[in-house]
Amino acid sequence: MNNKKYGEYGGQYVAESLMNTLKELEKAYREAIKDPEFIKEYEYYLKDYVGRETPLYLAQKLSEKYGTKIYLKREDLNHTGAHKINNVIGQILLAKRMGKKKVIAETGAGQHGVATATGAALFGMECTVYMGEEDMARQALNVFRMEMLGARVECVKTGSRTLKDATNEAIRTWAKNAEDTFYIIGSAVGPHPYPEMVKQFQRVISEETKRQILEKEGRLPDCVIACVGGGSNSIGMFAEFIDEKDVELIGVEAAGCGIGTGKHASAFSVGQAGVLHGMRSYLLQDEDGNVQIAHSISAGLDYPGVGPEHAYLHDSGRAHYVSITDDEAMEALRELCMAEGIIPAIESAHALAYAFKKAASMTPEQIMIVNLSGRGDKDVHTIADYFKDRGYK
């Protein structure tokens, strides 16, 4: 017996009571993506509801300053403010097709929760979102948005009271109610087929990007850069470029207060594999094998693991993974605001901060594409608090 894996990563490390559920899900998913009607409906909602395609924008001032062509893929312009909605539309259409009436989701920053609540409102489904108590305090605005959209936000008070624990609680609820409930996972994590499914529904990011850059430049980029928490926007941005060996793929994790301080969210920095949330992948853990609490100023990157395909791309050397500290990300965020008039999500600012570093080794003719996965509206309180403490106005 061999389960679908990415090298030694991935798999289905879940309770026996979920195994038939996963098999049903995989079967339904495989049928759906081969059904032209399903794809047509998915594309319809992405275009007329989400507002795709999103622009590929040449950031001219940044390009001049850093001496290389910097393009931004504007996922921040999607309905609900981030790439998360792409995947939610795909999964909720699948839930509808499977006859499920209820959906559940976990959320950290609240973007996936808002996207799921939005999709549930659109398709008339009952929606419960699990969110850590700590995150609910950090992202109060998104809690309110979810409630406005008719979702119930379940406060998770166990463990670190963040995304990791919200996911645990969603898995527990799912195990109990799988017979009528669909679990919409927001990142490229979880048991098979979730990582593959999330990639499929986020692939649109790189499909558009590839077409757009060929139109604008007549060639492929030298590198694409995206932030990595669980890894959904990055796997979506990498998908169409994985087989294009001349395109460098760079994932940017959160180094928090610095890798050396132990207060970070970089699963690759420690280099240890483990099992959490139904998958085997790189995982931050303490000396006893308990999962370590991640830290990042950005709630969306605050996750101790990483999607299994990223683990595979890391080990095979096809993609490179680096990390950016809270301070570096916030500086890049400010620069994008001032130079281009775009307030990015703090998550996306991590990708941008590394792009600025990377630019030093690139020429003016070379091209880099940064995935601007979300907008910063949700982060304004965090941004204000951060800069206030440092004497910025």
Place this chain on the structure above:
Amino acid sequence: MENRIEKRMRELQQTGEKAFITYMTAGLPDMEGTKELIRAEAEAGIDVIELGIPFSDPTADGPVIQDASYRSICKGTNLKKVFDAVEEVRRDCQVPIVYMMYYNTILHYGVGAFVEKCAAVGVDGLIIPDLPKEEQQELSDALARVENAPILIQLVAPVSADRIPMILENARGFVYCVSSMGVTGQAADFHKNVRAYLENVKAASKIPVMMGFGIRTADDVAGFMDTIDGCIVGTHFIELMEDSDYNLETAKEYVRNFKEGLAKAAEIGYANIKR
């Protein structure tokens, strides 16, 4: 050496007795307390002791066991200390011991080293709720390489259906029949089709069938005596221990009463069948 679980199951079958198994999170109220509790329960006639190795993210457990795991970790419990405790208990106590743990704890320790250590200190079985049959190869291979290695106990769920024969093939010790959907500790809220499900498992199983999840008293399972060979109490046993401040007499009394209750229920069950 015959595996202690298999030996006990064989003895029970010979006398027609039902098995009783309790779950306790290791390290509560402390490691000394865990050792004392094992000895006390053994004295009272417990058939198997399930010892929970606390983990930070116990996704198969309800609030009571989550909380117990959390408190135990805060007290410094880890796998190494539990191994030490079992090793010490084994000097004077041969009650079958099963570890209930999550797979990450084993991976972190090292699969091969873990299996050897289990065999060396006398751990008889493993229950790993996040390791379904499809993911067991790595561990099964390691278990096969070591003499006196513990048995990997197989779990089945109310929705396992067509998976049951595949899961039970080569299963040893006993089969753990999860009686409700979801997590541990939902009081006697058994799955709606629990009887048909248990009968299905019993028919397919060559080894004893144990029912677990949501059981408090022998009465809760009295109606299933014709299909099960015993049962497992976890959450309720932890609550009982917490409420009595880990009183060993309370534990012994609970075990004795439960065993008597099972014996009575079994007798009535047999009488009904004869009639």
